[in-house]
Amino acid sequence: MSGSAVGKSVPRKESWQKATGTARYVDDIAKPGMLHAKLAVSPHAHAKIISIDSSQALSIPGVRAVVTGQHFPVLTGSPLEDRPPIAIDKVRYYGEPVALVVADSEYIAQMAALRIKAEYEPLPIVHSPSQAYQKDAPLIHERLATYHGDEEVYPEPGTNVANRTRIRKGNMVEGWKQCAHTVEVYVRLPQSDHAAMETRCSIAEIRPDGNVIIHSASQSPYIIRKQISHYFHVPLQKVQVHTPLVGGAYGGKAAVQLEFLAFLASRAVGGRPVKLVNARETDMVSSPVHIGLESRVRLGCTRDGKIAAAEILHLFDGGAYSDRGVIMSRAGATDCSGPYRIDNLHCDSLCMYTNHPYSTSFRGFGHLELTFAMERAMDALAEKAQMDPLEFRFHNAIGPGDTTPTQVLLNRSNVGDLPKCIAKLHDIIPWDQRSRVKSSSHLVKATGVSCFWKNSNTPADAGAGAVVIFNADGSVNVLCGAVEIGQGTRTALTQMLAERLKIDGRRIHIATDVRTESDPELWKTVASRSTFLVGNALMTAADDAIAQLKRTASFVLKCPADSLEAGGGRVYCKDNPADGIGIDAIAHGYKLPDGRIVGSQVIGRGSYTMRGITELDPETGRGNPGPEWTVGAQAVEVEFDTRDFTYRIVKAATVIDAGKVINPVFARGQLTGGMSMGLSLASRETFLFNDRGVVLDTQFRTYKLIRYGEQPSYFVDFVETPHLEAPYGLRGIGEHGVIGMPAALASALSAAAGVELNRLPLTPERIWRAVHDSV
Secondary structure, X not given: OOOOOOOOOOOOOOHHHHHHOOOOOHHHOOOOOOEEEEEEEOOOOOEEEEEEEOHHHHOOOOEEEEXXXXXXXXXXXXXXXXXXXXXXXXXXXXXXXXXXXXXXXXXXXXXXXXXXXXXXXXXXXXXXXXXXXXXXXXXXXXXXXXXXXXXXXXXXXXXXXXXXXXEEXXXXXXXHHOOOEEEEEEEEEOOEOOOOOOOOEEEEEXXXXXXXXXXXXXXXXXXXXXXXXXXXXXXXXXXXXXXXXXXXXXXXXXXXXXXXXXXXXXXHXXXXXXXXXXXXXXXXXXXXXXXXXXXXXXXXXXXXOOEEEEEEEEEEEEEOOOOOHHHHHHHHHHOOOOOEOOOOEEEEEEXXXXXXXXXXXXXXOOHHHHHHHHHHHHHHHHHHOOOOHHHHHHHHEOOOOOEOOOOOEOOHHHHOOHHHHHHHHHHHOOHHHOOOEEOOOOEEEEEEEEEEEEEOOOOOOOEEEEEEEEOOOOOEEEEEOOOOOOOOHHHHHHHHHHHHHOOOHHHEEEOOOEEOOOOOOEOOOOOOXXXXXXXXXXXXXXXXXXXXXXXXXXXXXXXXXXXXXXXXXXXXXXXXXXXXXXXXXXXXXXXXXXOOEEEEEOEEEEEEEOOOOOOOOOOOOOOOOOOOEEEEXXXXXXXXXXXXXXXXXXXXXXXXXXXXXXXXXXXXHHHHHHHHHHHHHHHOOOXXXXXXXXXXXXXXXXXXXXXXXXXXXXXEEEEOOOOOOOHHHXXXXXXHHHOOHHHHHHHHXXXXXXXXXXXXXXXXXXXXXXXXXXX
């Protein structure tokens, strides 16, 4: 039965629930006596709080409590504790919570939140990371030196630098001497929204026995448990976090925010359950957003097109608080070269505080941004060296024997095969027809390309556990901590388990929800790591269960356990498969003829923790940030109208080295969804700020997303180079479809319009300005 499950497009385990509308999300949960909470938020981007008057709100019938920052004057955050759940002495971004209202119903809470009267003293506003980097910029965090950090993070007190990561590799003087061609490009990517279908939502209840029950639409239920325990001094075993199906997240639900607020709300009303669900407008700016970037890349190559040196400055727009922005800026350094061989490399990657909404994880975790910067430089250098852009990338593709920016030696297992991805992409496009072609008097067709790579940048102690429980009939239940956010992970895990146990995957049950009190811990459902971390734990649990089955069967069949094989619902002798016993007869032990019981219920246990990850040297960046790099190549074809600078995206393609594709339909869906998201970000998505730092487009009427009729034709293909540390050789692919799309679209439109386009989003107005305004 080997090969019967992995590599097949089996339906999702939760398909029936979603198709029939019976799937339950956090906002579907109702509890007896449940109250509702809403936020009062700041209308200023930077201001001192002079006073907060809640008397009008408290006078409204049905209002139970108002909570302000003075009720919990504690700084939270990971890895840097710099953010109060509710603003204490000043606000640092438009939409920051200044009070929390608890009431009998949602509409009463909302009405009361609008009656909160706060008096402010406006402060100077920092509008961009480049402004924040200036020596005379207003300080957003005056007490930065006092903040506590729990990971590799290097804030610079007296500045707006929340973190700086340095890469120093090779000899820059020698590298620049080798360069016959050099270019310097400046790129800018704005902050934007995650735009998940389900807004963030949390319910908290503090029971009389001291148990805290949290229901949350989250990618990080175990982090919620730890942080609630830490900040509110609740014993860890008394914090229970329940996460059902999550309606999309894209990294935005990895942060812990609403859970703190819901806990504070429950505590203010004697522990009663309180639900806090974001309205769309609140979700877009009060909760964390997608990070922005301003970057300068200087790149040089020899006469034959070999890249010899690169110097990079990344200024990430982390917003008002650091959250995961400081780790994303680190990722912007560790993979700063893109998937290219560069022996002489200098990079400073900074996470800057600004008076924008604060940033958190977003699909690609800083790699969409660093890739855009590097790929625009690659296009410019290929043009200057008079080389074909795709051939230039092929010529410089990183591979076994090369080293990463952090000086990790690569092999075929940990980096895969980018040249093969490029070669496949060449056939899909086809690239021979890439030249700028006029299809009519005013329409121009052009194709752009990009290459990407991504390391997970996970903590050294990131890990997972899994339990495999055999039922008396030989069916199996699986317990694990992977959150189902639409990616199909829990189904893919059952496929891998079915392959290992050699049974029908339909006989494996896995719940759609996560309960921290009973499910083994998973670090987080982020970084395209769930099938890797939980998959490794699950394989260990499966092997443990198989060993137990064989031990029991060896008593019955009177042969050594190592001479037995399990599969097809039986345990049998390798030399004589007809001699065996059904798993249903031994899954809960076996009764011998004399009445004695051998064996017991089969419960396989497994765990896994990252291996070989090291901290980065703060001066050189040397170290190992993760187990492997997933590589790929992408292309976009556009049809551009030279009259009004509008365009139509015709085709988008991705070839990725997936290691091993577990479920082809899932994999294609993940990559296609990522490509669509990348094209949407690149073509239109951005927060629009006025001169007071106010976000103007806080609803989908004004914040534009790509629409159904605007989608191009999508093409996805795979290369399979096994990653030897992963189950079945798989590599993470969940985020990767998005990474190179903005760069490929910019490449195509630059060719079509005849001008370099290095600033997102690529709207017709921005293209017109680039063509007609050189400033």
